[in-house]
Structure formats: C-alpha cells, structure tokens
Amino acid sequence: MSKDFLWRSNCVQRLITFEFWSDLITQVRTYTEDAVEHLVLACFLYITFCVLLYALITRWDKIRFTREIDNSNRTLLVIAHPDDECMFFGPIVHHLIENDSCRLYVICLSMGNGYGLGKKRKQELYDACRILGVNEGDITIYNNTYMQDSIDGSWPTELVANLILQQVEMYNIDTLITFDKHGVSRHINHCSIYYAIAHLSLDKRLPPQCRVYVLESVNIVRKYWFLLDIPLSFLLSRYRYILRSDGRTKLRQAMKKHQSQLVWYRKLYMLFSRYIIINTLQQMDLSDIELDLVDD
Template identity: 45%
Template sequence: MDMSLVNTVANYVNVLLNETVWYFKEIAWQLVIAVIAYLCVCIFLYILLLNVSHKAWQLPGPPARVLLVIAHPDDEVMFFGPMIYWMINQRDCEVYLLCLTIGGDKKRKEELWASARILGIPEANVTILMSTQLPDDPKVQWPKNIVAETILLHVESYRINAVVTFDKRGVSGHRNHISIFYGVASLCMENKLPTYCKMYVLETVNILRKYTLVLDLPISLLSTSYWYLLSFKQRRNIHTAMRAHKSQYVWFRKLYMGFSRYAFVNTLQEINSLDLELDIDFDDE
C-alpha cells in the first residue's frame, strides 16, 4: 500500500477527531453557560418575588370561603401547602377542608386534624368521610356522581366561593385524585354549581419539573394563571404540618418534601364548562 495514501488517511482521521473533540468542548461550554445563566435567572426571580406582593397572581377576590377537596390525609400538605399558607394568612378568607377517605387507618384522622391545626385550619372546618363507595385504592376510580354530590353539598352548606382540587392527572396519577377532578368537572358541565362558586385545579407537571424546587420557577410562572410561592423559611410550616402525619412520614416522603416543587410553589388553573367539554372530547378521541 502506498505510504502517502496511508499518511493522508491518518491525517484526515486526526483532523476529524480533533474537530469532533473541539466541537463537543464548545457544546459543553455552551451548556455550562446556559445552565449557569438559567440558575441566575431562577435565583434572581425568586429573590425578586419574595420582595413584592403576590396578590395579583393569587385567586381573585380573594374568595371569602375556599373548599379544598383532597382524597387522603396528607394530600393537603404534600400538594397544596403553599396555597393553604397564603390563604390562611389573608384577611376575610376562610379555608374549609374536605377529605374523602380516612386513608385506610383511623389514626390518620387524628393526624389530619393535627396537620390542619398547624396549618391554621380550624378543626370545625375539616370534614373527613368514611364511605365504602370511596375506598382508598390507587387502582379504583370513584363514582363521579358520589364525589360530585358530596362536593355540591359542602358548597351549598357553607356557601363556598372557590373549590380547589386536583386536575385530571391528579399530580401523582392516583386514581382517587383523578376521580375528584371528574366529580367537579361533572358539576361544571351540568351547570349544578351556584353562580357564586368557581372551580380551580392544581396543575400537574412532569417528573423532571416535579423535583426541581426553585429551578421550576420560571416555567411555572409563565405557564399558569394563578400561583402561590413560599420562601424557604415559610416552608418550615409546611414541613412541620407534614410531620404531624406520623404514620406516613417515612424516608421517601421526607425526600419528597425536601425536593418537591409542590411544597414550594402551587400553580392553579380555573376550569369552566366549555374548556372541560373540549378537553374531555379530546381525551375520548
């Protein structure tokens, strides 16, 4: 074989390798710069928001009476903590809590009441159901008519101005969570709600966003209508309330509370009959 050809090929391979290494180094540096820039934006936005009023981005009103509907004891802390914190600290806003199961163990009722006290929700405002039609089972979809009737009864009894619950993905994909959404959706679509009451759902995010704390802040605030944000100091109240759920406060929930953006920020969307009809028709297709 001609040595000049071998040298030419070798030189070509060396040039190609060098160019490839240079290219990946450039890409790596650009990624590092992009990550640092994004971190700076997140930190700047977080510090900025801690020093301004959030009322313009919270539920309008604020509602005089808010009903939070959850499936299990501990849902209120694990998913809705930031919203509860700010609503409890608002004047002329009373929070009611409706839990549709006892979570499989009677002692969890006591834990929920203890958690509610820490959060600032009066015990008289907490209702916990025990119904064989609403079992605590992640594989069971609850009858939406039972869920809807239960919620409507509370709305009318307490003249609730705003109902807040899970969206159609239920944050964690739990069927009990999702069942509540379809219960409130049926109330909206059948026009059974009083005119003074609106419905809001907690936004479900993907797994990458779910455990990024402050890093999810720019995306969260740009993609939603209403949001509630806590400082790291304010989050201590949420963590204290979660510790009241002694039977549930195992190692993986401790990690969840440490890294979940739901213990840091809540993003909510209002739902109405027209949006729901389009959404559900799209799902059916």
C-alpha cells in the same frame, strides 16, 4: 504498474484515512468540551437567576409573583388523602389562611386506609392542619366503602359529586379548589375528584357564585425543579402562589405530622418538588371540560 507503486499508494491512502479520522475525532472532542462548558455556564447562570428572582419576590418584595383568586371568601379545598394538603396544596393553603377575609374548609374524601392506617392518618391530618392554621371544625374526612385509598379503580363519580355538592351548599362556598384531570401524580383517586366536579359543572348543579379552580399538573422535569420553575410558572400561569421561607418552615413542620407517610422518597419530594414552594391554578372552563370528557 509496479507492485512497489501499488504498495506505496495503499500506504498513502491508509495514512490519509488515519489522519482524517484522527482530525475528525479531535474536532468532535473539542466541540463537545466547548458545548459542555457552555451548558454548565448556562445552568449556573439560570440557577443564579432563579435564586435571585426568589429573593426579589419573597425577601425584598421587588417583584409581585403571587396572583390570588379575587373575592375568595369561603373556599373549599377538596383532597383525596391525608397529606395531600401538604404535598400538593401547601402554598395555596398558607395564603388562604393568611387572608383574614377568607375562611378555608377542607374535605378529605378518604382516610388513606390503603395499608390499614386509616385511623392514624386521620389524626395526622388534623395535627397537620392545626399547624397550617386550619380550624378542626372546618375539616371533614370521609370513610366510605366505595372511596378507599386505592390505585386500582376510580371512585364513583356520582357519589363523589354528591358529597362535594353537599359541602358546597352547606358552607355557601364561593371558591372550589382541587386537582386537575392529571391529578399531579396521576393518582386515580385525585383524577376521580376532577371528573366528579366536571360533571357537577356540566350539569350546572353548582351554585352560580361557586367558581372552580384546579391545581396545574406539570411535566416530570418541572415537577422537581423547585426554585427553577419560578420563571416558567410566572410566564405560563395566571393564578400563582409562592411560599416565603417562614411558610416553607411551617409546611415542613406540618408534613412531619404525617409520620406514617414519611418514607425516603417523600422526604426527597419535600426537598425538590416545586409544589412545596409554588402552586399554580387555572379556572375550570366548560369547553375544556367537554374536551377532557371526550378525550377520556
């Protein structure tokens, strides 16, 4: 075989290889462009659908999204820090206050003294709750040495349980609302409340008429989807609350009273978090509690 023939064969192979890879790159680029276009279109349609859905629910009352807890006449909301009532439970608080047959009590288990701002944050809670419509006499704030605002250690379960039980019995509470085991933000103080109430339930120390509901924690994507979480919340949750535009305005006004906490990332949170517009609850079940305690 001549050297000229070999040289020509090599040139043809190189040309074929070049043309093959060039064609492959072109196909991949075309496929990627088509996929991106379809993805952008799908996102646009989904956002449009969610905005329309919100309007149908809150402005035109064509769809019933909210499904409240039945026979909730004396409700106790248990939070860990001043500002929890706005950042996490705003839609629930608004609906309970709007319900003339329900009286809402709020117990805050710390003054939020993590940076020495306890007294200021205590007053901020009173001011925020006044805007939300909660009576000042129905708010209890604790400042216990063993229950300080901290991410370093959990609160004593028995101590927290006893304080909550005292409030439940004092006000003849029939509905108890707090965080679930993930505490929305996985803050250890939030989680401590859940486990304290879980032990109360397991030990059957809560009055028979007192039902417990926990705020559902969602993954990081859903947490900041704002209106885009409406379809999933509607399909996946039994107890649902949503704020209309007037309720969102009141909630923002209440949050502004927490001036000591309005750093930049909380301002972004107030713009994008689904908890500012949607709350979903699940009822605490004994079998679920036992599994949670075993897992932990």
